Amino acid sequence: MKKVVAFVLVMVMAAALFVGCSGSGAADSGALKVGFVGPLTGGAAIYGNAAKNGAELAVKEINAKGGIQIEFNPQDDENDAEKSVNAYNNLVDWGMQALVGAVTTTPCVSVSAEAYKDRIFTLTPSASSAKVTEGKDNVYQICFNDPNQGTASAQYISEHFADAKIAVIYNNGDAYSSGIYQTFDAKAKELGLNVVSVSTCTEDTTDFSVQVSAAKDAGADVVFLPIYYTPASLILNYANSVSYAPIFFGVDGMDGILTVEGFDTSLAEGVMLLTPFAADAPDEATQSFVKAYQEAYGETPNQFAADAYDCIYAIYQAFNAAGCKTSDSAEDICDALVAQFNTMRFSGLTGANMTWTDGKVDKAPAAVVIKDGVYVDAG
């Protein structure tokens, strides 16, 4: 019996390889079951809830259009790898056909391994580690992965501050920070950027006088900070106290600096950071998204909300382009979506003309600059 089932499954998969989903005809009733895994409670709940809300908003919009309906099932993982797998298993029992998640990196590494085994198409809004996609053909990221942030930063700086002297301060005790620095460094050499000072810090560093002085004495105009916002706030503070005002340039870890309690936001004035989404970007898509989000949830969406919103639309676009039906099996849908994602272009809130290679997204880096305490599109 098992052999027969296995044989049938193999045949179905083989058939799927040739035809993708059967595009023809019959009216498609039912709904596409999209699961979601993210931290809805606990320390990272801000990220998880924003992503859940963003995805839900996209689902509502798509369902209101008529046509293919999406059934959305968010599950809580409390930012815990073990709980995320439990959440994932619940979703599999529910009959999930595609997964948006997990939101945070560590759970996502676990969940994506399961999804790879089970052949369920997975698109994470925000888990940015390279480990998430490595060796898994059906796992995709809509955010830049960590190494790419370094490359993208170097690219952006060379385009916008061509002749600037650049200083870097990074945390060499942290995989995130040093990973970004290494790719930044490689790209900076390739582009011939003038890096005049590189200093390091660790998790416990509170005294940045040496690092900031090194940048200042080298006459750096741009200081690249691939670090989290807490040490960044110390650097901004110290630089201000010694009247040093270069352009500080951060990556996604800098996101959050304005919400630190007691932080004098005027110190962050003019700080630039690479983030895929700025709530006050003037384009119509962003504005209608922000308006709808505020109406529904009473707060301004952050990049996680926008990332998850894009995830749903990207899956929707691929699903339609592949001509899948909601009654198709998760495996068929997975193969069809993989084929689509490797060839299609997708434009959403967090970037235009996105393409994917090996699960990693390729899109133009966008930067925001902090003006009067809010993010403004830096162009």
Add this chain to the structure above:
Amino acid sequence: MAFLSNLINGLSLGSVFAIIALGYTMVYGIAKMLNFAHGDVIMIGAYVSFVTITSMDVPPLLALLIAMCVCTILGVVIERLAYRPLRSSPSLAVLITAIGVSYLLQNAALLIWSSNTKVYPSIVTFEPLHLFGGALTIRGETIVSICTCIVVMIGLTLFTGKTKTGKAMRAVSENRQAAELMGISVNRTIAVTFAIGSALAAVAGVLYCSMYPVLIPTTGSIPGIKAFTAAVLGGIGSIPGTLVGGLLLGIIEIFGRAYISQDLSDAIVFAVLIIILLVKPNGLLGKKVTEKV
């Protein structure tokens, strides 16, 4: 000029280490115990002043006084509840208790103020000094911390040398039994020591967070450990030794980072400690104590 700037930064960091180290050194000298919860009293002092400054709009100096009062009470209460019952227990039991108190304070802070980073508003309001046409900038915090350190050192030396309580402290430190026989209340003297040490911890907390304005429940642990190192370096139990140890440690740390290696600066600090202890086992200015058999 970079050298001078590093030297001043080192002195300023060292001054704060010295003030913290006083708490370790006095408690060790008098109660013969290592109070590892000292670093966390610093953190509590910083949080108390943070709360009074930001949510009650109290002027910084008054906030400092409030923080000192709270820490003094906290220090005395910790001593009364956690350490006094163990006065005649083996020193290991006291050490473990101190570590326990340290965790208790950190977790209490976590419950009360959450783990979210808070940025500390500097209590120093005057403008930095610009010397040599702007080539050398000295922060207000630097000047205040060095001055505070000098004042505290002079004050404490006078206190232990001239006042009755101070003399009682020295007597307890020399020989507890003999002091008790001479009519000195050992418990009271040790409580006063904890009170002074904890009040200084509040001062150090406010200065440290003004210089490096990030406040989390573990803010006190690293400066606590470094200051303990400074106390050992200078000779634990000796007040001038604490000053020397603290300043030296601050300068070594900043110079190590600026001229040798940023990655190894902490390693350099501790390597210097090991070398000095090999050459002078009682620290730079520590007294050689002959153990009575």
